[in-house]
Amino acid sequence: MKIAFTSTGDGWDAKVDPRFGRTDYFLIYDDATEAFTLVDNTEIRSVEHGAGPKSAEKIFELAPDVLITGNGPGGNAASILTKMKMKIYVGAGGMSIREAYNAFKNNELQKGV
Amino acid sequence: MRIAIASGKGGTGKTTLSVNLALKLAESKSTALIDLDVEEPNGSIFLKGKLINSLDAQRMVPVWEQKKCNLCGKCPAHCLYNAVIRLGDYILVMPELCHSCHACSELCPADALPMQASPLGTINHFQENKLDFLESRLNIGLEMASPLINQALAYTDKHFATHEYQILDSPPGTSCSMIAAVQTADYSILVTEPTPFGLYDLTLAVETLRHLSQPFGVVVNRWGIGNNEVIKYLEKENIPLIAKIDHQREIASFYSQGKILYRDFPTVNTALEAIISHLEALK
Amino acid sequence: MKEIVCISGKGGTGKSSVVAALSWIAKDEILVADCDVDAADLHLIFAPEPEKSEEFYSGIKAEIDPSRCIACGICAAKCRFDAIHPVGNVYQVKPLDCEGCGYCFHVCPQNAISLPEQMVGHCFTSNTRFGCKLVHAKLKIGADNSGKLVAKVKNEAKQLAAALEKEYILVDGSPGIGCPVISSLSGANLALLVTEPSLSAQSDLERLWKLIQKFQIPAACIINKADINPNISHEIKKWLKKEGIRMLAELPYDEDFQAAIVNGNSVLEYNYTKWQPVFEKIWQALKETK
Structure with missing residues (x-):
């Protein structure tokens, strides 16, 4: 299973970025291979409007099975992610990737829209 | 004559002044009040007239026709607002982000993004006594204030052209929607309060109106709460001080209930008379 | 790090006064970010001295x-x-x-x-007379606030808060319900709503709440000038309860607030003995709201 986190950096000790649209990185964890892939999203800083859809487009390309983030994605991003039937979990903002992963495994994260 | 009531910051009494001035003017002159604060239209809290006309305001947005699309990928590149997104074999249009520029539609080689009317908000025309009142209300989540403002102004041109006074309750701040409202006016009245916040925001509004070469004067609301700095500023800058409205706690209480002020508060009535004679002298 | 965003929907409810008062109480624990860029007023109280200034580019023409x-x-x-x-x-x-x-x-x-991208203003990091740092921006005429600018101000604030080991960022949020306020809320841990008992403010508050719910951010509320209209205050309180928003405080209508601003002060500096306990209580309650 491929799990995407909105993150502030790489590895287990990085933090989950609470923002979806304006997150600096997506960190993908594949639990089959136990490998991380860090995807740079910092170009979003230059996007004036529509950061949510732009990041959702990226998630589409990355095609994870699950997305874990902090706040729920805003309306536009949410409608795209719904269209993609993406499984979203929220409420992990500020946790480390490890904490968020464990919380997800233990069914402690809230389901997003 | 078209008068824009504006202010640099919110909460200075712009809507209160617009409503009271319009009602007072309507006692003796044909008057229309146009609420252009489309994101937060509150004029109707004070005015409860008879609904004469209600329009659904619309704008044009592209709609994707899958059958025609050859997935060339040009439309997301043509849309600089990120309102057109490609997800694999799908093209998604996000109307909330669309500015109706038509570029993606007209530049599509396959005609797969025809423009269609989409809801923008509502425009309601009320009548209370002799006052015509136009309320424009933007749908939640949309950021397209300017097109709705322009439609409300077009309605004004069509239906209230012969009115002696058209009072525009402008959006607050110095953003492009405020500019869209004030640049069509013959004269603007800036409402401020005598505090450092009020003064600072006033200077921003003054800079904006001067940039647009729009004539204007100032009304100081809640006179008595702050200090004299705003008056000194107006004198130094040679800006007409049209009227001062005294601060009274009771006024805030009346306002909170959505009540009209000038019949109960002489300071408001006197200020309105001063504003009207100022405006009459401009003719 | 916890990010508390103060918003009001409608202008004139006293949001900036509340932010200034809380900043005075919490000055050792916080960093302040002013995202009310269209009418950025906090600098009138904080007397910031910029230590860093950066040109800000946004939008194209x-x-x-x-x-x-x-x-x-x-x-x-x-x-x-x-x-x-x-x-x-x-x-x-x-x-x-x-x-x-x-x-x-x-x-x-x-x-x-x-x-070409437009240079629309400047973004500053400043020292203030309170002691805490302030990140703020100033726009040129006719330039609009944007989600991008708000994100920039908040990013600067976050990095600096992390470097200085500050536990809280207090954000003076943007007005309205558009893109800037969405960006103000994005990534926040708590929304502090400052409202007043008027029909206008009440209707704006309800519009704003619809937006906050989309982000699943908890909220707390202060009713300012509550005694101006006790009936509407009561209505708002009922509504807050129904929506699950924590009611933090009702502040009375008090001329101290204006008088403090006129002196370029927070209300605590104007009358410490009267207001310190009030805002200390609010700040403690805010810290424990989840």
């Missing part, structure tokens, strides 16, 4: 190179914003009307049109 323009008029015909007009024997863009859609850029047969 079309520009026509007159030496390449052949006055074919295609750009003007395509522009939906009536922003391009003939001037002499070339076409020119009216910057205030241009929405930066880039349509003209795509269709110009002479490639005479460019879309």
Whole structure:
């Protein structure tokens, strides 16, 4: 299973970025291979409007099975992610990737829209 | 004559002044009040007239026709607002982000993004006594204030052209929607309060109106709460001080209930008379 | 690190006064970010001295190179914003009307049109007389606040707060319900709503709450000038309870607030013994709200 986190950096000790649209990185964890892939999203800083859809487009390309983030994605991003039937979990903002992963495994994260 | 009531910051009494001035003017002159604060239209809290006309305001947005699309990928590149997104074999249009520029539609080689009317908000025309009142209300989540403002102004041109006074309750701040409202006016009245916040925001509004070469004067609301700095500023800058409205706690209480002020508060009535004679002298 | 965003929907509810008072109480624990960029007033109280200033670029506007323009008029015909007009024997863009859609850029047969990013203002990091740092911005005339600018201010604030080991960022949020306020809320841990008991503020509060719910951010509320209209205050309290928003405090209508601002002070500096306990209580409650 491929799990995407909105993150502030790489590895287990990085933090989950609470923002979806304006997150600096997506960190993908594949639990089959136990490998991380860090995807740079910092170009979003230059996007004036529509950061949510732009990041959702990226998630589409990355095609994870699950997305874990902090706040729920805003309306536009949410409608795209719904269209993609993406499984979203929220409420992990500020946790480390490890904490968020464990919380997800233990069914402690809230389901997003 | 078209008068824009504006202010640099919110909460200075712009809507209160617009409503009271319009009602007072309507006692003796044909008057229309146009609420252009489309994101937060509150004029109707004070005015409860008879609904004469209600329009659904619309704008044009592209709609994707899958059958025609050859997935060339040009439309997301043509849309600089990120309102057109490609997800694999799908093209998604996000109307909330669309500015109706038509570029993606007209530049599509396959005609797969025809423009269609989409809801923008509502425009309601009320009548209370002799006052015509136009309320424009933007749908939640949309950021397209300017097109709705322009439609409300077009309605004004069509239906209230012969009115002696058209009072525009402008959006607050110095953003492009405020500019869209004030640049069509013959004269603007800036409402401020005598505090450092009020003064600072006033200077921003003054800079904006001067940039647009729009004539204007100032009304100081809640006179008595702050200090004299705003008056000194107006004198130094040679800006007409049209009227001062005294601060009274009771006024805030009346306002909170959505009540009209000038019949109960002489300071408001006197200020309105001063504003009207100022405006009459401009003719 | 916890990010608390103070918003009001409608202007004039006393949001900046509340932010200033809380900043005074919490000055050792916080960093302040002013995202109310259209009417950034906090600097009048904080007396910031910028230690870092950065030009801020946002949005694009079309520009026509007159030496390449052949006055074919295609750009003007395509522009939906009536922003391009003939001037002499070339076409020119009216910057205030241009929405930066880039349509003209795509269709110009002479490639005479460019879309330069606009320098719309400055972003500052400042020392304040309170002791805490303030991140703030100033826009040029006619420039609009944007999600991007708010994100920039908040990013700067976050990095600095992390470096200084500050536990809280207090954000003075943008008004309205558009893109800037969405960006103000994005990534926040708590929304602090400052409202007043008037029909206008009440209706704006309800519109704002719809937006906050989308982000699943918890909220707490202060009713300012609560005694101006006890009936509406009561209505608001009932509504808050129904929506699960924590009611933090009702502040009375008090001329101290204006008097403090006139002196360029927070209300605590104006009358410490009266207001310190009030805002200390609010701050403690805010810290424990989840």
